[in-house]
Amino acid sequence: MTGLKEACGVFGVYDLKHGPVFSYIYWGLIAQNHRGHQSHGLLTYDGDFHDHKGLGLVPRMRSTSMSRWLTRLPGHVGIGNIRYTTSGRVDVNSLYKDTQPVIAEAGKVKIAISYNGNIVNVEELRGEIANNLDLEATSDAELLSKKLCLSLDENGDLSKAVERCMRDVEGAYSVVGVTEGGELFAFRDCLGIKPLCVGFDKDREVVAISSESVGLDINDLAHFQDEINPGEFIRVTDNGIEREQLTKLGRRALCSFEFAYFARPDSILNGTTKYVYDIRRSFGRNLGRMCAEKGNLQRLEAVIPVPETANDAAYGFHEETRLPIEPALRRHRYVTDRAFITLQRERGTLLNKKYNILGRKVFGKRIALVDDSIVRGDTTRSVVQKMRGAGAREIHVYATFPKIIGPCFYGIDMATFSELIGARHTPSEIAAVIGAESVTYQELEDFVEAIGLGENELCLACLTGRYPTPLAQKIADEKRVEYERGVRESGRVYE
Numbered sequence: 147m148t149g150l151k152e153a154c155g156v157f158g159v160y161d162l163k164h165g166p167v168f169s170y171i172y173w174g175l176i177a178q179n180h181r182g183h184q185s186h187g188l189l190t191y192d193g194d195f196h197d198h199k200g201l202g203l204v205p206r207m208r209s210t211s212m213s214r215w216l217t218r219l220p221g222h223v224g225i226g227n228i229r230y231t232t233s234g235r236v237d238v239n240s241l242y243k244d245t246q247p248v249i250a251e252a253g254k255v256k257i258a259i260s261y262n263g264n265i266v267n268v269e270e271l272r273g274e275i276a277n278n279l280d281l282e283a284t285s286d287a288e289l290l291s292k293k294l295c296l297s298l299d300e301n302g303d304l305s306k307a308v309e310r311c312m313r314d315v316e317g318a319y320s321v322v323g324v325t326e327g328g329e330l331f332a333f334r335d336c337l338g339i340k341p342l343c344v345g346f347d348k349d350r351e352v353v354a355i356s357s358e359s360v361g362l363d364i365n366d367l368a369h370f371q372d373e374i375n376p377g378e379f380i381r382v383t384d385n386g387i388e389r390e391q392l393t394k395l396g397r398r399a400l401c402s403f404e405f406a407y408f409a410r411p412d413s414i415l416n417g418t419t420k421y422v423y424d425i426r427r428s429f430g431r432n433l434g435r436m437c438a439e440k441g442n443l444q445r446l447e448a449v450i451p452v453p454e455t456a457n458d459a460a461y462g463f464h465e466e467t468r469l470p471i472e473p474a475l476r477r478h479r480y481v482t483d484r485a486f487i488t489l490q491r492e493r494g495t496l497l498n499k500k501y502n503i504l505g506r507k508v509f510g511k512r513i514a515l516v517d518d519s520i521v522r523g524d525t526t527r528s529v530v531q532k533m534r535g536a537g538a539r540e541i542h543v544y545a546t547f548p549k550i551i552g553p554c555f556y557g558i559d560m561a562t563f564s565e566l567i568g569a570r571h572t573p574s575e576i577a578a579v580i581g582a583e584s585v586t587y588q589e590l591e592d593f594v595e596a597i598g599l600g601e602n603e604l605c606l607a608c609l610t611g612r613y614p615t616p617l618a619q620k621i622a623d624e625k626r627v628e629y630e631r632g633v634r635e636s637g638r639v640y641e
Contacts, residue, residue, distance in 0.1 A: 154181060154182040154227055154228055154229035154230060154246065154260075154261070154262045154357075155175070155178035155179075155181035155182055155227070155228050155262060155356075155357040155358065155361070156225070156226070156227055156260040156261065156262050156320060156321070156322045156342070156355070156356070156357050157170075157171055157174035157175055157178065157225065157226045157227075157260070157322065157354070157355070157356050157357070157361050158224070158225040158226075158260065158322030158323070158324075158330050158332060158354065158355040158356075159171060159174070159223070159224060159225075159330070159352065159353065159354040159355070159365075159367075160222065160223045160330040160352070160353045160354075160382040160383075161222040161223070161351065161352050162351045162352065162353070162384060162386070163222075163351050163352075164222040165222060165352075166190075166216050166220060166221065166222065167190060167221060167222055167223060167224045167352075168188070168190060168215055168216055168219045168220075168221075168224065169212070170224075170352070170354060170365050170367070171188050171190070171224050171225070171226040172188065172204070172207060172215075172226075173361075173364045173365050174226060174354065174356055174361040174362075174364065174365060175188070175204045175226045175227075175228050175361075176204055176364070177358070177360040177361045177363070177364040177410075178228060178356070178357055178358055178360065178361050178410075179203055179204050179228055180408075180410060181228055181230075181262075181357060181358075181408060182227075182228035182229040182230045183202065183203055183228075183230065184201065184202070184229055184230050184241055185199065185200065185201050185202070185227075185228070185229045185241055185244070185245040185246075186199070186200055186202070186203065186204045186205075186226070186227065186228045186229070186245070187199040187200070187226060187227045187229075187245050187246050187247050187260070188219060188224065188225075188226045188247075189219075189224055189225050189226070189247040189249075189258050189260075189324065190219040190220060190221035190223070190224035191221045191222075191223045191224060191258075191324050191328050192220045192221035192222070193328070195249055195256075195258055195324070196218065196219050196220060196221065197219070197247060197249070197258075198218065198219060199245040200245070201238070201241055201245070204228065222328075223324055223328055223329075223330050223382075224324070225247050225258065225259070225260045225322045225323065225324055225330075226247070226260060227245075227246035227247050227260035227261070227262075229244075229245065229246055230559070240283070240284050243282065243283040243284065244283045244284055244285040244287065244288070246259070246260050246261060246287050247259060247260040247323075248260075248261070248283070248287050248288055248291045249291075250288065250291035250292045250294070250295045251295060252278070252279055252292060252295035252296045252298075252299045253295075253296075253299035254299060255295045255298045255299040255326070256295075256325075256326040257291065257294060257295055257298070257323055257324065257325050257326065258291075258323060258324045259287070259290065259291045259294070259321050259322070259323035260321070260322050260323070261287045261290055261291075261319060261320070261321050262318075262319070262320045262321075262340045262342075262357055262557065263317060263318035263319035263320060263335065263339065263340050263556065263557045264286065264317050264318055264554075264555060264556050264557035265286040265289065265290065265315055265316070265317040265319070266316045266317040266555045266556075266615060266617050266618045266621070267315065267316045267317070267617055268286050268289065268317075271286070271289045271290075271293060271314075271315065272289055274293070275289050275292050275293060275296070278292075278296055279292050279295075279296070286317075290311065290315065290319060290321070291323075293311055293314070293315065294307055294308065294311055294323075297310045297311060304325065304329070304331060304381065305379050305381070305390055305392065308331075308333045308379045308392060309379070309392040309393065311333075312333070312335065312336055312377060312392055312393045313393070315335075316615050316616070316617050316618070317335065317339075317555065317556060317557075317615070317618075318335055318337070318339035318340050318401070318556035318557050319333075319334070319335045319340070320332075320333075320334050320335070320340040320341065320342040320357060320374075321333050321334070322355050328383075329381055329382065329383050330353070330355075330381070330382040330383075331379070331380060331381050331382070332344070332355045332374060332379075332380045333374075333378065333379045333380065333392070334374050334375070334376055334377065334378060335376065335377070336376050336377035336393040336394065336395045337376055337395060337397070337398060337399040337605070337614050337615070338375065338376030338377075338398045338399065338400055338416065339399050339400065339401055339556045339557070339605055339614075340357070340401060340556075340557060341357055341358060341400065341401075341404060341409070341415050341416045342355065342356075342357060342373070342374040342416065343355070343356055343357075343358070343359055343362065343371060343372065343373055343374060343416060344356075344371070344372055344373075344374055344380065344387075345359075345362035345367045345368045345369060345370065345371040345372070346367060346369050346370045346371075347366060347367050347369060348366075348369045350369075350370065352367060353382050353387055354367040355374065355380070358409055358410060358413040358415070359371060359413045359414045359415075360410050360412055360413050363412070373416040374416070375391065376394070376395070376398055377391060377392055377393035377394050377395070378390070378391050378392065379391075379392050397602050397603070397614070398599075398602070398603040398604075399603070399604060399605035399614040400415065400416060400599070400603060400604055400605065401556065401557070401558070401604075401605050402547075402593070402594075402597070402604045402605060402606050402609070403519075403547065403554075403558060403608070404422075405422060405425050405426070405597050406426070406429070406455070406518045406519055406546050406547040407455050407518045407519060407547070409422045410422065411423035411426065411458055418597065418598055418599060419598070420598055423458050425596055425597055425598070426455075426456075426458035426459045426462070426546065427458050427459065427461055427462035427465070428462060428596035429459045429462060429546035429588055429592075429593065429596055430458065430459035430460055430461060430462025430463035430464070430465070430466070430516060430546065431462040431463070431465060431466040432462075432588050432589070432592040432593070432596060433459070433462075433463050433466075433516065433544040433546065433586065433588055434462065434463040434464075434465070434466025434467040435466055436544075436586055436588070436589070437463070437467060437514065437542075437544065437586070438466075438467065440586070442514075442542060442584070443467055443469070445512050445540070446467075446469055446512050446513070446514050446542065447469070447470075447511045447512050447513070448469060448470055448471070448472040448474075448507075448508075448511055448512075448513055448514070449463050449464050449467070449469045449470065449471050449472065449513075449514045449516060450471075450472055450473070450474050450475055450508070450513050450514070450515050450516070450533075451471070451473065451475070451516050451517075452475060452501075452515065452516065452517040452518070452529060453473075453475060453476065453477045453501075454477065455518040456516045456517050456518045456546065459516050459518070459546045460516040463514065463516050463544065467514075469514065472507050472508070472511075472513075473504075474503060474504040474507035474508050475501055475502075475503060475504075475515075475529065475533070476501065476502045476503075476504065477500060477501055477502075478499065478500060478501070478502060500525075501528075501529055501532065503532050503533055503535075503536045505536035505537065508533055508536050508537060508538045509536060509537035509538070510537055510538075510539050511538060511539055511540075512538075512539050512540040512542070513533065513538050513539075513540065513541050513542065514542050514544055515529070515530070515533070515541055515542065515543045515544065515582070516544045516546070517543060517544070517545050517546070518545070518546050518547060519545050519546065519547035519550065520543070520545050520547075520549075520550070520567060520568065520576065520580075520585070520587075521550055521560055521565075521566060521567070521568075522560075522565050522566070522567055523567035523576065523579055523580050526543060526580045526582075527579065527580040527581060530543070530580050530581045530582050531581055534581060540583045541581075541582045541583055542582065542583050542584045542585075542586070543577070543580070543582045543584070543585045543586070544586050544588075545585070545586070545587045545588065546588050546593075547587070547588065547593070547609075548587050548588055548589065548590045548593055548609045549568040549573070549587045549609070550566050550568045550569070550608045550609060551566065551568050551569050551608070551609065551610075551611060552566070552569065552607060552608050552609075552610075552611050552622055552626070553566070553608065553622065553625075554607070554608050555607075555613065555615075555618040555621070555622070556605065556607075556618075558608075560608065562625075563625060563626060563629040564629060564634050567579065569629070573585045573586065573587060590606070590609060590610070594606075607622075611626070
């Protein structure tokens with residue numbers, strides 16, 4: 147319910163027996179379609195690149211059309227992508243041009259990549275690429291692919307080209323790609339901001355790489371599953387898999403918002419041993435304890451989750467408080483566009499259509515409304531208003547993600563201070579703005595402890611104002627000063 151979008155999800159696969167990989171890519175994207183609704187793309191290789199791109203969700207595939215798809219997308223190696231825009235334009239023409247996978251050429255080099263993340267030094271990189279190659283799209287995926295092509299054309303060594311990208315490109319990037327010679331490769335930025343994992347079938351004859359483990363699970367490729375380490379490069383050929391650690395900074399910075407919102411509850415994210423579901427349930431228990439400590443427990447009558455990412459947290463809240471769960475807020479399943487991909491003038495209409503209230507379940511009651519986070523406040527305010535209209539007596543909002551105070555530079559489209567309600571208001575002021583009796587955020591320390599990683603293993607920049615890369619910190623500090631002086635940002639601060 148946050149009103150946020152994430153860059154995308156990636157999937158790559160190599161069949162060492164040279165069987166067709168189309169179905170692996172298809173199901174890998176289906177399992178991760180929650181990570182991107184704006185566009186999708188599949189690319190295979192059989193001596194040449196073959197691709198399919200489209201806007202919207204990954205389309206349904208009928209069994210009767212399988213032979214047609216296998217003819218259209220043949221090959222034993224391939225990659226796929228589902229995407230939201232966190233850089234570039236959002237008109238239909240640009241969205242289609244920016245759909246991934248991206249095929250890039252420079253000199254004698256041709257590669258295809260699928261990318262999840264966001265580049266901070268995007269303007270510097272755009273200037274460098276524009277001096278050497280024409281730019282056809284508007285996203286940073288094209289920039290990264292052409293940067294890689296130029297580096298590869300210069301020295302002819304893929305691992306050295308990837309290492310140069312890691313050195314020159316600041317930001318978050320989990321990448322899978324295919325070379326013109328049919329090699330599958332993957333790499334991850336040296337902080338590991340975006341998740342990426344690798345798995346095999348039980349006979350180790352099919353290798354797959356996925357943003358989330360669910361992309362492996364659905365294909366029965368989670369055998370011998372492992373994390374791709376920050377700064378690591380992977381190459382897959384007929385000779386098997388090669389892994390090389392190219393860079394290491396000594397710390398990690400996995401996006402903390404994955405645990406509250408983006409990742410599927412049945413995923414296991416890199417660096418943890420818990421299902422996301424278990425972590426979110428712990429979030430809810432933490433909020434339940436806070437509720438009791440504040441003395442609100444005696445006055446509340448029901449726990450209502452905001453579907454779907456807060457469902458598990460609401461169950462944990464129920465376990466801790468013993469308050470009954472009342473799933474009185476229902477999401478319309480086929481209203482798939484999220485609030486953040488609409489124009490401001492359209493947002494209110496869409497928000498009003500996303501959720502339905504079971505009015506008889508809330509009438510006259512004092513409610514604990516459990517949500518994953520509060521970003522702009524638009525969606526939360528809309529839900530509170532609808533529940534108030536249905537007769538709720540009191541509404542106390544509990545957010546699993548701590549208060550967001552700064553923009554993200556790494557692939558979540560909350561890119562300005564002025565759009566963040568937590569950057570300018572206290573919890574009590576936010577409650578007044580959204581029309582609730584109170585707003586309670588999970589404490590940062592409890593949030594980190596529930597995940598099971600240390601603070602130095604997570605990116606918490608939007609919560610603390612401490613960014614893990616230098617240019618992002620510089621831009622944030624400058625824009626924060628401007629914002630406090632009343633200067634309103636006109637667009638994404640890193641663009």
